[in-house]
Structure formats: C-alpha cells, structure tokens
Amino acid sequence: xxxxxxxxxxxxxxxxxxxxxxxxxxxxxxxxxxxxxxxxxxxxxxxxxxxxxxxxxxxxxxxxxxxxxxxxxxxxxxxxxxxxxxxxxxxxxxxxxxxxxxxxxxxxxxxxxxxxxxxxxxxxxxxxxxxxxxxxxxxxxxxxxxxxxxxx
Numbered sequence: 001x002x003x004x005x006x007x008x009x010x011x012x013x014x015x016x017x018x019x020x021x022x023x024x025x026x027x028x029x030x031x032x033x034x035x036x037x038x039x040x041x042x043x044x045x046x047x048x049x050x051x052x053x054x055x056x057x058x059x060x061x062x063x064x065x066x067x068x069x070x071x072x073x074x075x076x077x078x079x080x081x082x083x084x085x086x087x088x089x090x091x092x093x094x095x096x097x098x099x100x101x102x103x104x105x106x107x108x109x110x111x112x113x114x115x116x117x118x119x120x121x122x123x124x125x126x127x128x129x130x131x132x133x134x135x136x137x138x139x140x141x142x143x144x145x146x147x148x149x150x151x152x
Contacts, residue, residue, distance in 0.1 A: 007149040010032070010049060016053060017049040020048075020049070020052075026052040031144075043142050044140070052145070059118055059123050064117050065123070067115075071143065072145075075143065076101075077101035077102075083099075083129075087123075088118065088119055101102075
C-alpha cells in the first residue's frame with residue numbers, strides 16, 4: 001500500500017486550485033489542525049458552490065483509494081454540505097462523502113476518512129461546499145480542511 005501525503009497548507013494552497021463560483025472562495029487561513037493554517041471557506045454565502053481541486057495524482061492500477069483528512073465544519077444542518085469528490089478526468093465527479101452541520105469535535109477539527117474504487121490513470125480530488133438559497137441564522141462559520149492523505 002502506498003501513501004501520498006498531500007501538503008498541509010502551511011505555506012499556501014500547495015498546488016490545490018480554487019474553482020469556486022464566487023470570490024473569495026477557498027483561502028489559506030488559520031486555524032489548522034494542530035497547525036497554523038488550513039484551506040477554508042469562512043464565512044460562506046448563500047446559493048453558492050465553492051470547489052477546491054487537488055493536484056493530479058496517478059494510479060498505476062485500478063485501486064481501492066482511502067482518503068483521510070481533518071475537517072472543521074459549521075454549516076446549516078439540512079441544507080449546506082461539504083463533500084469530497086473524485087474524478088479521473090477533472091470533468092466528471094463522483095461524490096465519495098457528503099455531510100452537513102457541525103463536525104463532532106467543533107470548534108476543533110475531526111479526522112474523517114472515506115474509501116472508493118478508482119480506475120487506473122489520473123486521479124483528482126476536490127472538496128466542495130454547496131449552500132442553498134438561504135444561509136439561516138445563527139451565522140455559520142463555514143468549513144476548513146487540513147492534512148489530506150491518500151492511500152491505495
């Protein structure tokens with residue numbers, strides 16, 4: 001099994017690309033998971049999609065892929081979701097994990113993992129925050145991700 005530890009966002013985006021529908025989108029900002037920085041959308045707007053795409057990785061064979069990360073999530077329960085998606089071409093995306101509300105350890109980070117099967121070849125990951133037409137009160141702080149690891 002090989003492990004790929006993607007950058008921990010200490011000095012910037014570390015090769016990840018913000019593809020959000022609005023600006024500002026994903027930004028490098030404090031706090032991180034036991035570190036000073038994470039990639040975050042905070043605060044977030046209503047009726048918006050924020051996307052953060054990983055650098056391209058390559059799978060030598062069809063593989064079971066396990067992705068672990070730390071997340072800090074404070075979104076409207078029922079309506080605003082943080083998802084991890086994967087793609088072989090950066091165009092068609094498959095959702096591997098999606099959740100709303102607060103993470104269990106909020107306001108601290110929580111370790112999260114998910115597993116999926118991907119074909120041989122290119123692999124991209126993306127974190128997507130989607131919000132509905134009304135971001136209700138109380139004000140929600142948004143999401144942050146840190147310490148992404150990929151295992152196959």
